Amino acid sequence: MDVRLILEIGFLIAFVGALLFAAVSDALTFAIPNLLVLGMALAFPVAALVAFKNVAWISHFAAAGIVLVPGAALFRIGAFGGGDVKLWAAVALWTGLDPLFYQAMCITVLGGAMGLFVVLLRGILARWGASLGVAPESLPRALRPKGAIPYGIAIAGGAILSIPRIAEFDAARAALQWT
Numbered sequence: 001m002d003v004r005l006i007l008e009i010g011f012l013i014a015f016v017g018a019l020l021f022a023a024v025s026d027a028l029t030f031a032i033p034n035l036l037v038l039g040m041a042l043a044f045p046v047a048a049l050v051a052f053k054n055v056a057w058i059s060h061f062a063a064a065g066i067v068l069v070p071g072a073a074l075f076r077i078g079a080f081g082g083g084d085v086k087l088w089a090a091v092a093l094w095t096g097l098d099p100l101f102y103q104a105m106c107i108t109v110l111g112g113a114m115g116l117f118v119v120l121l122r123g124i125l126a127r128w129g130a131s132l133g134v135a136p137e138s139l140p141r142a143l144r145p146k147g148a149i150p151y152g153i154a155i156a157g158g159a160i161l162s163i164p165r166i167a168e169f170d171a172a173r174a175a176l177q178w179t
Contacts (some may be wrong), residue, residue: 004050004051004053004171005171005172005175006046007051008047008051008168008169008171008172009063009172009175010051010054010173011047011051011172011177012169012173014043014164015040015094015163016160016165018036018039018157019091019155019156019159019160020041022036022037022038022050022152022155022156023150023152023153023155023156023157025152026083026084026150026152027142027150027153028123030141030148030150031083032087034083034086034099037083038090040090040091040093041064041089041090041092044060044090044093044094047153047168048060048168052168053168053171054097055178057100059096059097060092060093060094060095060096060097061093063092063093063095063096063097063100064089064090064092064093065178066092066097067088067089067092067100068085068089068092071084071085071088071089072085073166080141080151081148084152084155087152087156088127088155090105091155091159093109094159094168095159095162095166096167098165099165099166100169102165103156103158103159103161103162103165104158106157106158106159106161106162107154107155107158108155108156109158110153110158111155111158114134114151114153115149118142118143118149122143122144122145122168123142126145143165
């Protein structure tokens with residue numbers, strides 16, 4: 001294995017690790033650390049320079065902008081969390097334009113399924129929670145009535161599902177036989 005391939009595999013592992021950390025952090029605290037998102041965003045140019053071949057820089061920065069601008073507007077009206085917007089913009093930077101629509105669909109489907117599950121579980125708990133001795137304040141925040149939903153989980157899941165479409169990871173996927 002050449003050095004460039006080893007670095008690419010290392011960046012792939014770090015990317016997935018950062019996504020998993022963001023998902024767990026959002027699930028437990030309803031917060032995605034700014035330092036984590038900044039690290040992900042700053043790691044892309046480093047990875048592109050030392051590990052990836054033929055990076056379409058404009059595609060990657062355009063993808064981040066396409067996510068960041070409407071995401072900021074959605075944050076402004078309270079429809080999306082700030083950490084979620086920043087996380088997805090950092091992920092889009094790694095993704096580029098070609099797989100961005102696929103990634104958006106994965107995130108949307110996962111987020112919708114997670115939201116539906118949480119709403120159904122909230123309904124069950126609202127109806128039978130008191131008879132089961134479950135007080136609303138003892139529930140995790142996501143299961144409390146009118147609680148937020150940690151959408152960072154869906155973003156991380158959609159990003160991981162879109163990795164096979166990210167061209168810069170082609171050699172790492174082939175070496176790891178992950179397609």
